[in-house]
Amino acid sequence: MIQSQKSETPSMKRHMGMKASSRISNTVSYVVLVLISVIWLIPFVCILLQSFRCESTHQVGYIIPQKWGLDNYRNLFNTNFPRWYTNTLITALFVAVFQTIIVLCMSYTLSRFRFKMRKPLMQFMLILGMFPGMLSMIILYQVLKDLGMTQSNAVPGLILVYIASSGMGYYVSKGFFDTISKSLDEAARIDGATRFQVLLKIILPLSKPIVIYTILTAFMGPWGDFVFARYISFNVSAGMNAAVGLYGWLSQDQISKNYTMFCAGGVLVAVPVTILFMCLQRYYVEGVTGGAVKG
Amino acid sequence: MKQLTDLEYLKLSKWKRLLHRLGSFFASIPHGIVNGLISLGRGIKKAAVGLRDDVTDIFATFREGDWSAKASFLVMGTGNIAHGQWLRGLLFLLFEVVFIVYMITGGIYWLSMLPSLGKQGPTLEYDPIYDIDVVTYHDNSFKILLYGVLTIFFIVALIYTWRVNIRQNKLIAQIKRSGKKLKSGKDDLRSLVDDQFHKTLLALPLTGILLFTVLPIFFMILVAFTNYSGTNNGYTNNLFTWVGLDNFNTLLSWKAVGGQSYAATFGEVLAWTLIWAFFATFTNYFLGMMVAMLINKKGIKLKKLWRTVLVMTIAVPQFISLLYVSKMFAKNGLINNFLMSMGWITKALPFWEDPTWARITVILINIWIGIPYLMLITTGILMNIPQDLYESSRIDGANAWQQYFKITLPYMLFVTGPYLLTSFTGNMNNFNVIYLLTGGAPTNTAASSAAGSVGYTDLLITWLFKITTGAEAQYYMASVIGIMVFVVVALISLVVYRCLPSIKNEEDFQ
Incomplete structure (x- = not known):
């Protein structure tokens, strides 16, 4: 042409x-x-x-409130919402710390060390990941119940479960560690550093993006988790996290009473995570993109 | 299937290559089975030989060893302690003591009960002091199964440790003979942060995975062969027991039980799960890519703004956005209210009430959820496509469509192949979207009454969840369905993995 x-x-x-x-x-x-x-x-x-609508509490066909006010936010404090919020926050903070440590241990080891069981271990975890995680909920619930970590004490139970199985999600950070040149390790080893020193002094300072990514995802996971939290809290309000609690407000019999309050609660839950996320967006994008390409 | 040479293979067009790969995969199945059996036989033979060698080795160690080595066969760690390796020796000893104490205090009971899963459940017995009937607990099937499995794990661990302990003695003898110094406890501790550092790092994560993932999955697989349910929970009411393959028979039976047969219901849910996974994956993928290309387009300003708008929606926890959107589409929700107040419709649109409407709405809302992620992922990859490919194709007269289909798409598919696979299987198990949007509704009234209140938008995973809640929870069926999910996911992964170009020709694009 x-x-x-x-x-x-x-x-x-x-x-x-x-x-x-x-x-x-x-x-x-x-x-x-x-x-x-x-x-x-x-x-x-x-x-x-x-969330600012005051004239009615049920669902309506318009968006702009006719009467503005903070009633819904004020009402939140007369419910169990503050308790749910603290539960969620505590869970998320603990999980963010410990899950990050575990995931980094796991991925660093699988990326850097060559030991006999490495390949079988990875294949085994791949197969394990094909089982729906929901299955293990039944037994974990019973076990946690025996340990007294369900219902109103659900928070420690939740933290334990989230952290314990987090080693399975090592793929993204392993992909990152794979890209750090091994000659750095070897140079340090020749200079007499132990493996532990190599990790602490050489690898970790280079891994800031992936550490932040892991913390961010670990924090956001429990912040929005629903299924397991619901199973463990088992209809006891004091043990619920924000997601489970707010879900109840939208049930058939409560929605006309609590709809606008749900919106207010939703805003309070979403705002901190959104701000945190927007600040650390760059790291998230890096992690997600890297993870997808490596598969 | 005809075996093609490399040159013939490269001559084929893309689709023919894929077809060829698929065809040769299926053609290779019989051959693969035969090969698998042969290698299985070899494996067994190898294992037998290994075991024989091991046994002769153990006997040799016993024969040639000194008194301490001989004693370690009974009391683990004696050899190490006798030669000054206190730390190792005491650890071996400690493990053995813990094992024996465990077996005496409970292990033997759990193990002996495992074949029957308990003889007597909770009973009501008269309490003369309080003058009422009180519940007395006897055997507990749940605990028997759980601790029985744990005990088996423990026994395997003991056998392994015992073998290591024997090998230690052989090692000690070897080192002594060569005149070298034995490692002290201090050396052992030091090696844990140095050349054995991986063991230290993996100890904690693997313990967690073993106790909270492997053990539950093992347990639940066993549950599929019992009648463990809400009314037979072995805890507070009747015991449960082994039923063999009965539950699998129920799942695959074509006999109608109050409505459809179980197999038909299962087939319907499975079909919808696959359809959903297909659409959820590919609509998101292509639309997300298109949005990414739109934002990347030359001459578009405020790129950062558009991206930020979309990314912001990822940050909001899914349960808020999904629940809200679900209520927006409800019968008396925002959209229907709005449309009616404008007088455009007279009757509320059945977004969640009609099976077909519900299924389409779920897929559409999933697009809304998924596009931001895909936009992020594809943006990075799109930028990595070498620009000179586009330059040279433009000089050759290719238009935008041709460029897309000949350069962009193949490149993207190649790079994101594994991602598509994981995303497909992930969507099959996408609990959140379905459960928070519809909860599986509208209920499938034609479905088998034995299958719980399964709905038209229920995936296997939400169905599984539904039948594990409530007093009538059918844990046994849930675990059968869970095993089926595993089988389907594993099969798809296997087939796709074999046919993925990124796996087969890793060097193609480099």
Whole structure:
């Protein structure tokens, strides 16, 4: 096609045409992007606006409240919500610390050491991961119940379970450690450093992105976890986390009474995580992209 | 299937290559089975030879060893202690003492009860002091199964440790003969942060995985062969016991039980799970890629803003956004209310009430959830595509479509192949989206009454969850379904893994 247009004028015309068409396509793109942004943001805007709605507490057909106020937020403190919130926060903080340590131990070892059981261990964990994790919930619930870590004491039980099985999620950070050159380790070893010193003084300072990524995902996991928290708290309000508690407010018999309060609670739960996430966004993107490419 | 040479294979078009790979995979199954059997036989033979060698080795150690080596056969660690390796020796000894104490205090009981899973459940007995009937607990099937499995793990660990202990004696003798010095306890401790550092690092994570993942899964696999349920929980009411393959028979039986047969219900749920996983994976994948390309497009300004808007939606915990959106589409929710107040519809749209509507809505909302992730993932990879590929193709006269199908898509598929596989299996088990959006509703009234209240949007995983809750919980069926999920996931992974180009020709794009 291009070879056939040898003369000057058509190619110039084509050039102008391309410019015009690129302007049109850009406009179309902008329209699509604005549309996408609106669709993606609408639910969140709705939650935010409805949390300030005071004239009624059930679902309505409009978005902008007729009467604005903080009633819903104030009412939250007359419910068990503060307890749920603290439960969630404590769980998330503990899990963020310990899960990070465990995941890093696991992934560093599998990336750096070559021992006899390494390959079988990885294959075994791959197969283990194919079983639905939900199955183990039944037995874990019974065991935790015997240990007295369910219902109103659900928080320690939850923390224990989240942390204990976290070693399985080593893939992303292993991929990261794989990219750090091994010659660094060897150089330090020749200089007389022990393996432990190599990890502490050489690898860790280089791994800031992956450490932050692991902490971030470990923190956000329990913040939004629902199934297991629900199973363990077993309808006892004091042991619920925010997700389970708020879920109850949207049940058939409560929704007309608690709908706007759910929105307020949702805003309070979402805001801290969102701010944290936006600040550390760069690390998250790096981790997610790296993980996907390595599979 | 005809075996192709490399040159013939490269001549084929992309789809024919895929077909060829698929075909040769299935053609290789009989051959593979035969090979598998042969290698299994070899493995058994090798294991037998290994065992024989091991046994002769153990006898040799006993014959040639001094008194302490001989004593270690009964009291573990004697050899180490006699030669000054106090730390190792005491650890061996400690393990043995713990084992014996455990076996006497409980292990023997658990193990002996394992074949029957308990003889007598809780009974009501008259208490003369309080003048009422009180519940007296006897055997507990749940604990018997759990601790029985643990005891077996423990015994295997003891056998292994005993073998290591014997080998230690041989080692000591060897080192003594060569005149070298034995490692002291201090050396052992030092090696734990140096050349044996991986053991230190792995100790904690692996213990956690063993106790909280391996043991439960092992337990639940065994549950599939019992009648453990809410009414037979072995704890507070009737004991449960082994039933062999009965539960698998129930799952695969075509006999109608109050409505459809169980097998038909299972088939329906499985089919929907696969359809859902397919659409959830590929709609997200292609639309996410398109959004990423749109934002990456030359001449688009405020790239960071668009990206941030989407990324922000990842940050909000899923239960909030999913629950909210689910209520938005409810019969009296925001959307229906709005449409009715505008007078565009007179009757509420049955987003969650009609099976087909519900299924489509779930897929659409999942697109809303998934696109931001896919946008993030694909943006990075799109930027990695060598730009000169596009330059040279433009000079050759390719238009945007051709560029997409000949450069972008193959590259993306190649790089993200493994990701697509994990995302597919992940979607099969995507509990959150389904449970928070619909809870499986609308209920499938035609389904087998034995299957619990399974709904039209229920995946296998949410179905499994449903039948494990409530007083009538059918744990045994849940674990059968769990095993089926495993089988399906494993099969898909195996087939796809064999056919993935990124696995087969790792060097293609480099």
